[in-house]
Amino acid sequence: MSVEAASLADRSDEDLVRAGRAGDGACFEELVRRYMKPIFNFAYRMLGNYAEADDVAQDVFVQVYRSLPTMRTDLPFKPWLYVVARNRCLDVLKRKRPINFSAIEDPERGEGVLDRVADPDPLPEEVFERTDLQRVLREAIEKLPEKYRTVVALRYASGLTFAEIGEALGLPENTVKTHFQRAKAALRASLESLH
Amino acid sequence: MRELGQDDIDRLFARLEKVEPPSDFASRVMARIDARADAVNRQAVWRRGLIYTCAYIVTLVALAILAYSAGVNMAHNGTSTLIGTLIGHAEVFAYAPDAYVQAILASIPWVQVAGLALDLIVLTVVTRLLLRGARSFRGPAAAA
Numbered sequence: 593m594s595v596e597a598a599s600l601a602d603r604s605d606e607d608l609v610r611a612g613r614a615g616d617g618a619c620f621e622e623l624v625r626r627y628m629k630p631i632f633n634f635a636y637r638m639l640g641n642y643a644e645a646d647d648v649a650q651d652v653f654v655q656v657y658r659s660l661p662t663m664r665t666d667l668p669f670k671p672w673l674y675v676v677a678r679n680r681c682l683d684v685l686k687r688k689r690p691i692n693f694s695a696i697e698d699p700e701r702g703e704g705v706l707d708r709v710a711d712p713d714p715l716p717e718e719v720f721e722r723t724d725l726q727r728v729l730r731e732a733i734e735k736l737p738e739k740y741r742t743v744v745a746l747r748y749a750s751g752l753t754f755a756e757i758g759e760a761l762g763l764p765e766n767t768v769k770t771h772f773q774r775a776k777a778a779l780r781a782s783l784e785s786l787h
Numbered sequence: 788m789r790e791l792g793q794d795d796i797d798r799l800f801a802r803l804e805k806v807e808p809p810s811d812f813a814s815r816v817m818a819r820i821d822a823r824a825d826a827v828n829r830q831a832v833w834r835r836g837l838i839y840t841c842a843y844i845v846t847l848v849a850l851a852i853l854a855y856s857a858g859v860n861m862a863h864n865g866t867s868t869l870i871g872t873l874i875g876h877a878e879v880f881a882y883a884p885d886a887y888v889q890a891i892l893a894s895i896p897w898v899q900v901a902g903l904a905l906d907l908i909v910l911t912v913v914t915r916l917l918l919r920g921a922r923s924f925r926g927p928a929a930a931a
Contacts, residue, residue, distance in 0.1 A: 650816050
């Protein structure tokens with residue numbers, strides 16, 4: 593790694609944003625390199641399609657670049673980046689098929705089918721060893737309602753903490769945890785239905 | 788706040804493979820950003836060029852009107868006659884130079900002359916801007 597690249601890697605997101613805003617392309621490229629993998633994985637888990645994830649992840653960074661002049665530099669960059677990514681994914685999903693928006697917009701609503709899933713027994717992982725584990729996991733994620741899929745993708749694919757997910761989605765951390773537990777119950781039900 | 792412990796689902800999804808973005812992902816993003824920046828720059832250059840061209844035409848028209856108006860006034864005030872006499876009969880000037888200069892100065896339509904001078908300055912500035920804009924629009928092609 594060159595000295596210049598090393599110094600860029602040491603700089604904070606907000607510092608790179610400020611420099612990118614001032615027209616420093618190398619600083620913005622460092623932000624792209626820093627976040628391309630988690631954003632790409634998030635988009636891939638949300639959309640379930642590699643080519644679409646590629647397009648969306650690119651669009652996210654281009655949109656972020658366009659928004660730099662009006663962006664508030666006193667706010668953390670990472671949650672904002674995921675807000676853009678989530679919105680972009682929802683746009684694509686909206687085009688693909690109608691979304692039940694009440695399921696997205698009402699975080700405190702009871703969950704019907706998910707509430708009925710309460711099996712605390714551990715899953716026999718061995719079952720999946722013999723099958724295409726990745727395909728099964730991917731399909732289980734894709735079956736989730738969008739708001740749960742978002743939390744699961746941010747947690748499992750992008751490795752965000754609950755606090756960071758809360759910031760990205762504009763939700764309290766406890767609500768995020770509740771969503772995550774419900775998502776896990778749905779995942780469990782989905783995986784159990786396979787055997 | 789209660790921390791969420793790792794359970795079987797967490798362990799299972801910890802094995803979820805991370806997909807790798809295409810190797811040229813970052814360079815494609817930067818290329819799109821550069822292309823967009825180029826397009827925005829070209830648009831800005833176009834817009835500036837249009838403004839400068841309009842300003843150039845307006846200044847030229849103003850120059851023509853002011854020049855005509857100054858000429859008409861000079862003819863009306865006798866400035867051209869006084870200057871013509873000066874060229875043809877220099878001895879008249881030698882006879883009463885002060886009076887002659889006073890007469891010429893009094894006959895000059897100063898407002899139009901000042902307007903002409905100002906218009907020429909603006910025309911020079913606008914022409915330079917227009918030429919600079921044309922060079923930057925041609926950009927690398929002109930350099931090649």
